[in-house]
Amino acid sequence: MAKAIPIVMPNTNHRLCTWHLMQNAVKHVSSLFRDVGVKGVFSKFIHQIDDEEEFKIQRDQMLDRYDARNNHWLEQTFGVKEKWEWPYIINSWAAGMSTTQLSESFNAFLKDYLNCDHNLIEFFMHFERVLYDKRYKELESEYNLSQKLPRVSIPTLMLTQMADIYTKTIFEEFQNEYVQSIEASIVGTINDGESTIFTIQMDID
Incomplete structure (x- = not known):
């Protein structure tokens, strides 16, 4: 497929799925990066570096640090960096996709x-x-x-924020507790010098 694409569609680019790339990294080179983990190393190369020279510097530093210049999988993977590393694919249009999961999901739907x-x-x-x-x-x-948007009965800042975070059901429970709390009244206070104990009365109909 990779060889056929530039022949059949010369103005397109073949890219690698970053999700599969990370899974293969976990499979092949986990033992090299035990101190920070595979994802801690590769996520930087996949998502954070946007300059070619910086990419080369970081790659060389990583290979030297982990004595990995002779690792076959790393050599092959960095050998096709133009298919997955951000500085090399930044100008390639891909409809916002970096993994094949979306296309695989749609393919399953088409069946x-x-x-x-x-x-x-x-x-x-x-x-x-x-x-x-x-x-x-x-x-x-x-x-x-x-x-089904949650209905805010009292337009306080807290309730407005929670309405954007919680689901409708959870928000209604939270709002009921909140309303009951502000309707509570203090009916007794005990101060023992180190702490204060308040007795609260809830006015529930």
Whole structure:
């Protein structure tokens, strides 16, 4: 596939899935990075370095620190750095995808609508059904979300913030506790010199 893509589609770029890259790193070189862990080393090269020269410096420092210049997997992986490292792919359009999980998920979804016996016209007819169902579910989700937003009974800063964080059910429980707490009154105080004990009365109908 990697060799066929530049031949069939010369203006495109073949990229590696960063998720699979990390899984392979865990499999092949975990023993090298026991002090910080594989993810602690590779996440920097995948996500944080955006300059080619800085990438080379950090790579050489890492290889020297862990005495890993002769590691076959690292040699192969850094040999195709143009397919996964950010400084080299920053100008390659990929629809915001860095892993194959999204495409794999969509492929699995397509299987319910398409099969290899469809001709081109049938393919596009079924593909339109896929798009319609996807768009309908998105609209349905947006509608349900707008109808199920938590209702803030007292517009305090705390409740407003929690309404954005909690689900509707959890927020209603939190709001009930909050309202009861502000309706409580102090009916007794005991001060023993080191601490103060308050007796609270809840006015519950």
